[in-house]
Amino acid sequence: MQREILWTGIGGQGVQLGTELLAHAALAEGRHAMFFGSYGGMMRGGNSETTLVLGDAPVESPPTVGSAWSALVLHPAHAAGPLARLRPDGVLVLNTTLCVAASDHPGPVVRIPATEIAAAAGSTNAVTMVALGAYAAATAVVRLDTLDAVLPDVLPPYRHRHLAVNRAALRAGHAAALPLVDAWAVEHTPEEAPV
Template identity: 75%
Template sequence: MQREILWTGIGGQGIQLATELLADAAVAEGRHAMFFGSYGGMMRGGNSDTTLVLGDEPVRSPPTIGSTWSALVLHPAHAAPTLAKLRPDGVLVLNTTLCGDTGHPGSVVGVPATELATAAGSANAVTMVALGAYASATRIAEVDTLIARLPHVLPAYRHRHLATNEAALRAGYAAAGPLLDAWSKPPVPQEVAT
């Protein structure tokens, strides 16, 4: 079984780092992962997108996908292409601090990620909040595995932010409840909002 995850937001939100962390945690839990990221030419404010494919068996081709099982939308500026690829029965994690209703008919996990990140210690930890919510809703990776792998993924010069990122992961995890088990059954359309 494979699960596709698309992230979209703006540069500076940490999307590339959070995708790497999820891939690393999934591998630590015995899955296989392949991902790539793309971003605009600006350091902050331009688009930042990633594609991650996780599987029970090795992922055999680059993760270029026409549709996705799930998506995380952290900023509305560049969300349209990602939302267009999200299958109608897919799972959407949405930063409700910045994004309004998308009209997605599947499962929507609305999380005020920017507000929760600020409360955890840094507005820059918005992707860690979203990742925690995604892990809670889908059971795609355990929050303890994400936290354990964080020092291995976060560059050494940013280790001073480990506690803030851990708090953000836990805040997101607490904000979203179990929605489905990513590895055993399809999503059930419902709203999970905080």
């Protein structure tokens, strides 16, 4: 079974870090992970996106995928491409602080004011942690305590003074979303997916 996650935002929001954290957490829970990050020369404000594939078995798919089980949108600026690849029944996590337009996604949508919640948790820079916490709560793709446990491995040593705020943001995001689906419970394929 494979679960594809597309993650899109702008440079500075933590898309790459959030993806790395989710991949490490999945690995810690015995799954396999592969992800591709594209950001290039845009540390702040430019397009930043990732494609993450988690699986029960070694991931053999190419680095990018044509259709995905879920997507996290932190900022609307570059979301069109990833959203076009989200399956109709896929799970969408939307940062409603910045994505104010109505979504026409037919599948389940987790609407969460992630930037606001991050600010309340201590820093808007932790927006990716809020979104990841909410995504984990909605999909059970990984456990919150695993994310918490592997965070120090993923956060570079010179950022460890921000561990507390990142953990607070993860918990706040997790508390803000309800369980929607169980990522690893049922095999979903595009053909058999409910419309």
